[in-house]
Amino acid sequence: MAGPRRDTRGIVDAPELFAQVRFRRREPAPVLRPYLEHYWLIDWDLPKPYASHLVPHPSVNLVFQRYGTGEDPGAGFAEVSGIGLELFTQKLEGRGRVCGVQFRPGGFRPFAPDRPVSQWTGRRLPADEVFAPPAPPSAVLDPADEDARVAALDAYLLALGPEPDPQAERAMALVDLVRTDRTVRRVDELARIEGLSSRSLQRLFAAYVGAGPKWVILRYRIHEALERAESDPEVDWAALAAELGYSDQAHLIRDFTATVGVPPTAFAPR
Template identity: 35%
Template sequence: MNANIPQPSMGILNINGSEDKFRLVRYAPSEEIGLFVKHYWIVSWDLTGQEPYWQDVIPNPCVNLVIQKNHTGIYGAAKYKYSKLLEGKGSVFGVKFKPGGFYPFIKKSVSELASQPLDISNVFDVETLAVEDAILSQDDAGSMVELAESFIKPKLPEKDETVALINRIIDRIVDEKEITKVDDICASFAINKRQLQRIFDQYVGISPKWVIKLYRLQNAAETIDHDRNYDRLKLSADLCYHDQSHFIKDFKAIIGKTPDAYAKQ
């Protein structure tokens, strides 16, 4: 296991301003598990004697298995920005499944996870408190990853081609900013719109329309993070918004403030 995989912000807002607050590393899964898992992630912080810190995150269309003292669970994809309070000293270990990659483990619509996280003991042959103690007590990341793989591997489902299709679709959304409507995806992949929406509800938990919007606004926030004197007109055009007011409205709906307010924070 190693952390030598790309380290984009992946939705972490104001990442340049948070470098001294916490450390985030990501680790690639083994090949077999990699059919379903995007990566493992570990966040650690030591704010002893400092003010607590709120970190804002734009969600990705992924299910996450989160191991944190008293907060362990399997969480579905969210639609809006959420904030995490970091205080004192601590760490969190996570398993980020590929978009659609968790559905084969439960064979139930993952949209149900939006309102209530799932206890890991309902999916894997482990006890929640035992997993917390075992993984969070490790001194090195490699051991954490090995322990996680040891309870994931026995429960690996059969390869699911729908998961592969979903990830090809989302890769296209990420790579081609010209994709702004669900109809664009349907035309590109020769898939019925209703069928596509049903697949995303079942496997991803959010609609393809929301996936497009999340990635466009994530790109916008990353651009502003790296250039506080950004050109609003150029940015909205680069993201294929033909109406600046529409761009500002979407940005505020997801991020919680206008682009200019976000740049000034």
């Protein structure tokens, strides 16, 4: 990993989000990088409420968060957020801070090896119900210095002692292939590449990723379509549909609208 990714894939109307909040990605300690995408840090102080929207990645997140109003900074808490299958909306108001850990798809299981990752899918749970020792919200959220917050995240995750797991590495490599190779469009193609049956591939993804390979393929294609919709005012949707493996433009538009909640034309650049 050459550093946190810089794209905005999955963020709906990223320019508006960045105008409302201070958003950064930070790199974890080297020993943690095989398991994590990055840390993501958000701070805000808003004169009026704002709703952010995200088409979630196929990743589990550990999120330390604090929401305050007026002079009250609010109490910090930590939760594990499994893969979100639908559009995620978060209302932000007043002052607040979030310090999040985005695990690589397949990278969460080594930190919680006793249960399949599919058990967390679509759920948000207090972190203490998933991890021991308990997650320390104040240690992560209180420091004014951003480097200190990153160091606290490193310290906590290292204390959890992730266990190397060849199957987790296999799952991470397969999801990376789906994300980067647009020619992988079908579950049976991915299974053939890996030398697995489609059934075995489904079991691997349920245990280590938390969503099926077909869903992961579709989600990354929708991320691509959303980024194109927001950045290119002259998208050739028929050509993009073919590029992403859809049978026709209408199928892509239907999937996009069902996932994001509005058709692609709603995201024309300003």
